[in-house]
Structures are given as structure tokens and as C-alpha cells.
Amino acid sequence: MRHSLDHSFGLQRTASDRDALEGKLEVEAAAAAAHGVSRIPVEKQHDKACDDNSDPSLEMKKARRIIGFARFMAKTRQRYCVLSTLGKDTNLGIYTGKALRTDDVVNFPEIAIPLLFREWGEHVEGVADGTLWDRYIWEGEVADLETYTDRNRIDNRAVFVPGVGCTVNSVLDMNNIESTHGSTYDTAGLHRSRDPGTGAFSPYHSALTTAVTDIAPGAELFASYGDYWVPSIPGVQVTLDEVLDVTEDFLQNDLYEFVQSHRDADALTPDVKEALFAFVKDFPLPNQPFSNLPRNVPWADVERAIHKAVTHRKHTDTTTDNVSGESSVARQFIREQSIRDLAWLDEHGYCQDHLRPGRSTLPQAGRGAFATRNLPAGSVVGYAPLIHIGLHGREVLRITYPPSEHDHHVGNVDIDGENGTTPRTNYDLVLNYSFAHRNSTVILTPYGGMVNYINHGSTTSGRANVQVRWPDKSLIAHVPSWLEQDPIFLSETVEKIGLSFEYVALRDISEGEEVFMDYGPEWEQAWQTHVEQWQPVPDAERYQHTSEWKDLIGKDERGDSNMVLRTMEELESNPYPPNVVTMCRDSYRVTQAGTFEWLPVLRQGHERVYCNVLERKQYKSEADDSVANDESNPSVTLYVVAMQVGSARDNRVEERSDADEVGDADEWIVVERVPREEIFVYDRAFSADWHLPNVFRHPMMIPDYVMPLAWMNGPPEDAF
Numbered sequence: 001m002r003h004s005l006d007h008s009f010g011l012q013r014t015a016s017d018r019d020a021l022e023g024k025l026e027v028e029a030a031a032a033a034a035h036g037v038s039r040i041p042v043e044k045q046h047d048k049a050c051d052d053n054s055d056p057s058l059e060m061k062k063a064r065r066i067i068g069f070a071r072f073m074a075k076t077r078q079r080y081c082v083l084s085t086l087g088k089d090t091n092l093g094i095y096t097g098k099a100l101r102t103d104d105v106v107n108f109p110e111i112a113i114p115l116l117f118r119e120w121g122e123h124v125e126g127v128a129d130g131t132l133w134d135r136y137i138w139e140g141e142v143a144d145l146e147t148y149t150d151r152n153r154i155d156n157r158a159v160f161v162p163g164v165g166c167t168v169n170s171v172l173d174m175n176n177i178e179s180t181h182g183s184t185y186d187t188a189g190l191h192r193s194r195d196p197g198t199g200a201f202s203p204y205h206s207a208l209t210t211a212v213t214d215i216a217p218g219a220e221l222f223a224s225y226g227d228y229w230v231p232s233i234p235g236v237q238v239t240l241d242e243v244l245d246v247t248e249d250f251l252q253n254d255l256y257e258f259v260q261s262h263r264d265a266d267a268l269t270p271d272v273k274e275a276l277f278a279f280v281k282d283f284p285l286p287n288q289p290f291s292n293l294p295r296n297v298p299w300a301d302v303e304r305a306i307h308k309a310v311t312h313r314k315h316t317d318t319t320t321d322n323v324s325g326e327s328s329v330a331r332q333f334i335r336e337q338s339i340r341d342l343a344w345l346d347e348h349g350y351c352q353d354h355l356r357p358g359r360s361t362l363p364q365a366g367r368g369a370f371a372t373r374n375l376p377a378g379s380v381v382g383y384a385p386l387i388h389i390g391l392h393g394r395e396v397l398r399i400t401y402p403p404s405e406h407d408h409h410v411g412n413v414d415i416d417g418e419n420g421t422t423p424r425t426n427y428d429l430v431l432n433y434s435f436a437h438r439n440s441t442v443i444l445t446p447y448g449g450m451v452n453y454i455n456h457g458s459t460t461s462g463r464a465n466v467q468v469r470w471p472d473k474s475l476i477a478h479v480p481s482w483l484e485q486d487p488i489f490l491s492e493t494v495e496k497i498g499l500s501f502e503y504v505a506l507r508d509i510s511e512g513e514e515v516f517m518d519y520g521p522e523w524e525q526a527w528q529t530h531v532e533q534w535q536p537v538p539d540a541e542r543y544q545h546t547s548e549w550k551d552l553i554g555k556d557e558r559g560d561s562n563m564v565l566r567t568m569e570e571l572e573s574n575p576y577p578p579n580v581v582t583m584c585r586d587s588y589r590v591t592q593a594g595t596f597e598w599l600p601v602l603r604q605g606h607e608r609v610y611c612n613v614l615e616r617k618q619y620k621s622e623a624d625d626s627v628a629n630d631e632s633n634p635s636v637t638l639y640v641v642a643m644q645v646g647s648a649r650d651n652r653v654e655e656r657s658d659a660d661e662v663g664d665a666d667e668w669i670v671v672e673r674v675p676r677e678e679i680f681v682y683d684r685a686f687s688a689d690w691h692l693p694n695v696f697r698h699p700m701m702i703p704d705y706v707m708p709l710a711w712m713n714g715p716p717e718d719a720f
């Protein structure tokens, strides 16, 4: 047994303590929501940098989410990461140890680590190493990442969100949780003008997951990954709606019908029916619809349930052959079987909420992991399955920055000079969250809840209070024999996870204490060298991410989208930070007078063009041409902008066959009457801290005491 329910922080408080705390947090959360302290609403996440809005239903939604989180904080109790009950127990799953109500927050907010080494939706065929990663990549939009090109807002950004989002199973129309989109951009107080830790950790946080329905204690959590995502990943353990429909159709229209139509046959005894059912369930050929048939349930029970469903359907719906939804017997059994006994979870599961995130006590480290309860020496405080790369991790994780017209803004110059030809390379940020060994090509990235927040503290200094170890038995995500296989095996085994770390307390850890592990002497040496040699990039003082900058420039009571944008003339004396751009869609019409006027956007495309504000004009209304000169009359502000329409044609270059049609990127036109909400304020592509050329990159080192001999295939050519 790894831990006891009685160790739960929540249970140590009296019921009235808890209620009082819960009430207090709810009040605080509601107050925070009322003051607009919140995350970016889901509906607006595609255009994060520009606007929020004050739609009351969104405010309600925000407030409910915050209250949900407050409830979660007040009722901290264990959640688990254990075998899935689905199918044949072949993948991990997450269970709740406590009852959840709709909108409750399920977990502590997770980190979101942006990825450049792999694009969203890019499932590379035939490349073994790194392919396993395809299953753990989310669309960058999920965490509100800045785009990778300024002008196209849907380029394939990718993000890694460890924890619940990586472990949860999907039974598509049965989802009971939902990952909340968006993130909080938080550099933990570090700035590129003074801090060597800048860009060495991810600034994107708060990937919350919320319950979309009431959930019983012990129930497995299911998310919907989206039907469109799943088929592109071979063998992924997701049950599609349509597969469940086939299962249901087989159960009700084939098996049940067959049994009914032969019910007078002497040979069809109860034993024969059970044998027939068992045969189909364990059909020797891989067949997903059959593998979703109710397991560990006798046919007699299934038959009774189908009978009930069929009778119910006859009474309620005589016109369609509806076998999904409420009357779906397969779904009903999956739901029932996915609830585990709490004692069983306690015995077999790994608690995922012993740790919570917070700002590290180490000034340059960013955020860290803190104990949510007293954790005794020897107890498992965290658990993480590991995404492995066997042979070519150093190549896979090495990224090349595309030369772009904005490189000089972020110090991202080609190494040959500003107009040179050799693009800059670096390791992707996720390397800092991965383990490697000096004498091996193997790279392991943990995806358990909260463990990615654990910072380095050396054993010699006495700061380290946890260490990693291999689980001592076979688990769904840990196959001990892999520790005896060589890196070639790991590089070829890309269809499943087979390695996990346990994070074990080296001594008693008190509630609230920061948790540290020893990343190894090489890491410590590399960090010291980095700090000694670090220099800020040119013009660093002027950098401000838009998430902070928008607040500073001021907003009126209607919210960010009404932030007054500066004209080019005003910018001369009061410039934006160099990383900020203004953009809009190239949507305009030519007036009879031959001028250009904004046309309300019909094409909701994702392409943008650069624009510069020339003038702000007051009109009586958006539809009214007359300029308002009476200050006391209500009026709207519309913008006159210079729009770089040539760049829009550049955007479409690839789609054109005739190169002559391509316009001049320097072609600018003046467009009148552009509403404020159609001008977007963005961070330039590649301007965020983690793209800087002077950032620290180093993996944590796999400790020698856990490093399998079989993996030591010699020092890699490209050492870190």
C-alpha cells in the first residue's frame, strides 16, 4: 500500500472546518470573478492577445469555474492514476477519489510546455524515434500559445500538457471532464533584462480540468479528445462513438435477436449462452467493437439490460433504430464498471495530488512543486509514466529557428549575420523537463501530474527531499524487462509506454514545503556556467509580453478590447514594446470616391496582415458617416489604419501557380472606419522568452543508481 486515505489533508480537518474554508474560498472566488480576476474565456482563446469581452454569460462561466476550483482546494482529497477498467486493462486511467460536482475543478492547474520539435497533427510515418510523442501532443491553442508565424494564426503549434490530460482515457460521448482551454502567462517575476533563468521554464500555466457532470467517488474520468484527432494515431486507446455504436448494434440486433429467436431451442441452455458470449468477447482476432462488450458480467445480466432497453425504446421511440445514448447497454456497463472501490484504488493507485504548483523558493527557478500534506519518508509523493526516445533524442529535440523578418527583434539572428543563411538552432524547451544520461542516447520525459514542477536541489546540500526510482513491479505503464533491453529496442517500441518513475520522499516532508530532487552534478555545473556567462540580449529592458503590457497601457471599464491604440505619431514618443505588433484582416471595399473602407468581416479566416494606426476618428455611430464633433453626444471611435495588403498575397503564395500575381509585400493601403475589435494586438512570432538565444537548456540527469546498464550505449556524439 503506497498511501492511506487517512493521510489526506482534507480528512484531517473537521467537517465544519472544511465547510467554513469552502465557504470562504467560494466567497473569495466569487469576489475575484467579480473583479475580473480570471482566466481567458474559452470562447476568446483564438485571439487571446487582443480582447476579452464582458458578456455576462461568460462572466458567470468564469465565476463558476473559479468557485469550482475553490471547492477543489477546500476538499483536497486523493485522485488516482491507475489501470483502466476499459477494454482489457491495457492503458492507464485517472479516477476520482472524491465526489465531483459539475464545474468542479478536477486537478491542480498543470503546466503547459510548448513544443517546437513536433508540429500539431504531424504524425511522421516511418520515423521511429520520437513517434511515441504523437500521442501526447495537444494543439497549441489549448494553452493559448503565441503563434509561430505572425500572419497565419492557425499554424500547427503544439503543446505538451502533462498530468490528467495525458493520462485520461476517452470514450467519446461519455466524457465526464473537460480540459479548460487557455493559460495564464506567468514568468514567476523573471525578466530577460536581468534574469539568467528567463526562458528556461515554461511560462504557460493553469491548464485546468473541470467536471462536466456530477461524478461519483471511485469513478474513472473520461475526456473527449475529439473524433477527428483519434484516427490519425494508429492503435491509440480511445473508444470512438461509432465503435460503441457497432458494439451496441451487435449486442442488441445480432446477439440478443439471435438468442430471442432461438429461445425455444433445447440446445440454447443458459450455459451455452454464457459460452457463446464469452467466445465473442474474447474473439481471437483484434476487434475493437467486440473488446468493448461488457466484461466480467454474465450474459444473463446483459440480456436483462437489453430487454429493459428494448422495452423502453418501444415505448418511447418507435420510429428510429436508436441504440446509442440512454438506451445503450454497452455504455451503461462501461459506466458501471468504471467505478472502482476506494480501497482498491488506495491499494493499486498512485495519488496525483500530493503536490501542488507554486512560485519556487529559488529566485531563478520559476515555479516549483509543494507538498499538499505531510509526506512521510519513504512514501511515493509522485508518479510519472515516461515518454521514451531510444536513439536519436538529441536530433529529435534539436530545433531550427526559421529565419524570419522579425528575428532581429528577439536576438534571433542568423549566425552568419542578419542576412545570413545559417539558421540558429537550439534544444527545445521540453529538454529541460526531460531526463538523459551522459553515457546513453536514451531520453525520458515524465508526464505524471505535478512532477514536472520539481526543481533541483542537490543531495550534498541537503536540499533534495525526493528521488526517483523504478516501481518494483510490473504495471500497465511499467514493464521491468524494458530495463534490460537496449536503446534500439526503445527506439523501435513506439506504440506504447513501458517505463515509469516513482518519486519517493527521502525524509519527512511537511505540508507546504517545496519538493526538490537532485538533477545531478552535470546539471548543476551547467547551470553555474550559464549564470556566470549569461548576458541579456540587446534591447531587453523594453520587452514586455502583451499579457502584462495590456494592463499597463490601460483599459476602460468595457474591457481590454477597448484599449485605445496609439497612432504612429503617438508611437514616436510613446512606442509599444518591440515585441508587439498590430494586425487585422484584409477586409475592405473600394468606395465610389476610390478610397478604401473597412468591410465587416465575412470571411472568418485565420490570416492577418500588419496594420498601423494612423488616426482615431469619432463617429455618431458605426453606421453613420457623420463625424461626431459634439463631445457630449455618444459616439464610437473608428480607426484609420495603414494595412500591408501585400503581405496578404504573400500568405497565399503557396496556393498560387502564377508567381507573377504575387504582390509587392510593401504595398500598403489606407483603410477607414476600422472598428477597434478588428485590430489585434499580438506578441510577435518567436518573441517569447523561451525562444531567446541565450536561454539555459539542459536535461535532468538520470541518476546512476537507476540507470540500467543495458541502456549505456556510450557517450552520445552530441553531448548536452
Ligand SMILES: C[S@@+](CC[C@H](N)C(=O)[O-])C[C@H]1O[C@@H](n2cnc3c(N)ncnc32)[C@H](O)[C@@H]1O
Pocket: 111, 197, 200, 201, 202, 360, 362, 364, 365, 366, 367, 368, 432, 433, 434, 452, 453, 454, 455, 456, 457, 527, 696, 698
Ligand atoms: C523540470 S523544470 C522544473 C520546473 C520549472 N521550475 C518550472 O517553472 O516549470 C527544470 C527547470 O527549472 C529550473 N530550475 C530547476 N531547479 C533549479 C535550480 N535549482 N536553480 C535554478 N533553476 C532551476 C531550470 O530552468 C530547469 O531547466
